Amino acid sequence: MSAVTKTPLPKLSGPWMRSRPTLLIVFTVITVILTVIGLLMALFYAGQDITQGEVQRIFYLHVSAFAGASMALGVSVIASVLYLWKRDPKWDRLSIPCVEVGFALALMNLITGMVWARPIWNTWWTWDPRLTSSAIMILTYAAYFMLRAGIENPETRRRLTSVYAILAYITVIVTFVIIRIRPDTIHPAVIGPSPQNAEGGFELSSSMLAAMSFNMVVWSVFIPWVLIWWRLRIEVLSEYVNVLRAKVAEQ
Amino acid sequence: MKTPFLAAAMAIFRKDALAESRSRELIGAMGLFALLDVLIFSFALELNREARIEAVSGVLWVTIIFASILGLNRSMAMERDQGNLDVLLLAPLPRSAIFTGKLLGNFLFTLLVGMAVAFVITILFNVPLFSEWLLMVLVMGTAGFTIVGTLLAAMTAQTRARETLLPIVMLPLAVPLLLAAVRGTTYILSEAAQGEWLPWLSILAVLDIIYLVLGIILFEFVVEE
Numbered sequence: 123m124s125a126v127t128k129t130p131l132p133k134l135s136g137p138w139m140r141s142r143p144t145l146l147i148v149f150t151v152i153t154v155i156l157t158v159i160g161l162l163m164a165l166f167y168a169g170q171d172i173t174q175g176e177v178q179r180i181f182y183l184h185v186s187a188f189a190g191a192s193m194a195l196g197v198s199v200i201a202s203v204l205y206l207w208k209r210d211p212k213w214d215r216l217s218i219p220c221v222e223v224g225f226a227l228a229l230m231n232l233i234t235g236m237v238w239a240r241p242i243w244n245t246w247w248t249w250d251p252r253l254t255s256s257a258i259m260i261l262t263y264a265a266y267f268m269l270r271a272g273i274e275n276p277e278t279r280r281r282l283t284s285v286y287a288i289l290a291y292i293t294v295i296v297t298f299v300i301i302r303i304r305p306d307t308i309h310p311a312v313i314g315p316s317p318q319n320a321e322g323g324f325e326l327s328s329s330m331l332a333a334m335s336f337n338m339v340v341w342s343v344f345i346p347w348v349l350i351w352w353r354l355r356i357e358v359l360s361e362y363v364n365v366l367r368a369k370v371a372e373q
Numbered sequence: 374m375k376t377p378f379l380a381a382a383m384a385i386f387r388k389d390a391l392a393e394s395r396s397r398e399l400i401g402a403m404g405l406f407a408l409l410d411v412l413i414f415s416f417a418l419e420l421n422r423e424a425r426i427e428a429v430s431g432v433l434w435v436t437i438i439f440a441s442i443l444g445l446n447r448s449m450a451m452e453r454d455q456g457n458l459d460v461l462l463l464a465p466l467p468r469s470a471i472f473t474g475k476l477l478g479n480f481l482f483t484l485l486v487g488m489a490v491a492f493v494i495t496i497l498f499n500v501p502l503f504s505e506w507l508l509m510v511l512v513m514g515t516a517g518f519t520i521v522g523t524l525l526a527a528m529t530a531q532t533r534a535r536e537t538l539l540p541i542v543m544l545p546l547a548v549p550l551l552l553a554a555v556r557g558t559t560y561i562l563s564e565a566a567q568g569e570w571l572p573w574l575s576i577l578a579v580l581d582i583i584y585l586v587l588g589i590i591l592f593e594f595v596v597e598e
Contacts, residue, residue, distance in 0.1 A: 281594055281595070285595055289521075289546060289587060290545075292583065
């Protein structure tokens with residue numbers, strides 16, 4: 123028996139995998155509505171920043187996208203630890219969608235940051251410590267996909283990518299703390315006092331604070347959750363097909 | 374009955390050191406590569422007197438990390454080619470002892486090559502790279518690279534792409550170490566106040582400890598078969 127056919131068939135029932143996922147569709151609709159409200163709040167409700175002008179509004183998405191990325195990647199760490207502990211393939215199947223969604227949100231964070239930096243810092247890119255570390259973080263997770271694609275045996279693949287997902291989270295933590303340990307950064311801090319030479323800071327009026335918190339919740343809870351859920355369904359189905367195909371080929 | 378941790382780790386380390394002292398395969402390859410690397414950098418960057426201090430620490434660390442990748446790949450390939458790893462896994466040893474033993478060997482060889490590179494740079498560019506604090510940075514930086522590298526080399530040895538994959542998965546994780554090591558070296562070389570470079574050394578030490586703890590815990594899951 124090959125390693126693929128030894129894998130038990132994933133279950134296609136339960137609230138997560140029903141063929142007509144009513145709950146998920148409801149959540150998706152809610153999330154879309156909340157996202158639109160969040161965008162409208164960022165664009166129209168929140169007061170305009172006096173020094174930075176309209177471009178400051180991108181911050182509501184920029185910061186929230188990073189929060190969502192660190193959240194999704196954090197779940198991938200938990201799923202990886204659970205896989206290494208319990209050895210149930212379902213935890214590994216959860217880990218992939220988390221990394222993919224986290225990767226996409228981290229990319230979005232990077233791109234929105236560049237769009238903001240063009241008028242404010244007068245350059246698309248600068249080798250600021252936090253920009254560098256977030257680029258490294260994205261490359262680390264790109265390496266995760268390479269590693270995943272490079273291992274044929276499914277059991278080995280699950281085990282090694284789980285180990286790597288745990289290690290890779292160090293780069294997320296570094297990205298988070300780097301503006302606090304590197305005094306030469308020009309990146310403003312969102313929580314706590316900004317570094318001395320930060321260019322463009324955060325002093326939020328109440329309407330800005332409301333828009334920021336709303337978007338934070340939408341992007342770090344609702345959007346990753348719904349995306350991960352949809353992606354998880356695809357992952358389970360594709361694994362199901364793979365196992366079935368291997369079984370047919372063996373007969 | 375398990376062999377005690379320290380005895381097992383030291384036995385693996387002694388085996389690697391003995392094999393290396395006979396064949397000089399790893400240090401030879403790494404050393405020659407490192408020398409070529411320094412020469413290539415000095416041509417490419419035209420390392421003259423003015424540009425030196427800033428660039429030299431970068432050259433030193435980039436050379437060390439590339440050489441370490443070369444050595445780590447080779448060291449793990451030797452274990453697998455001869456079927457030695459399977460025997461080690463069958464033996465009644467704690468898995469973390471295998472990691473520690475391999476790590477000690479890799480660390481020693483990379484450190485020797487790193488010292489040689491520092492020596493060559495000292496001579497070629499007339500930058501004094503030998504002081505106790507710089508040796509400290511050298512030891513801690515090399516330790517960090519080899520900790521991450523030993524763990525990841527054991528991982529990539531089980532993949533299809535093998536040697537190609539190690540730099541891809543290792544470099545991003547080694548960058549925080551590289552950053553701290555390069556900054557520390559540059560500040561010490563430019564004779565900055567202790568308050569400027571000591572934070573970098575402590576970051577390096579903290580990262581080393583984090584990677585070491587993770588490495589010892591996670592290695593068990595990497596090699597099980």
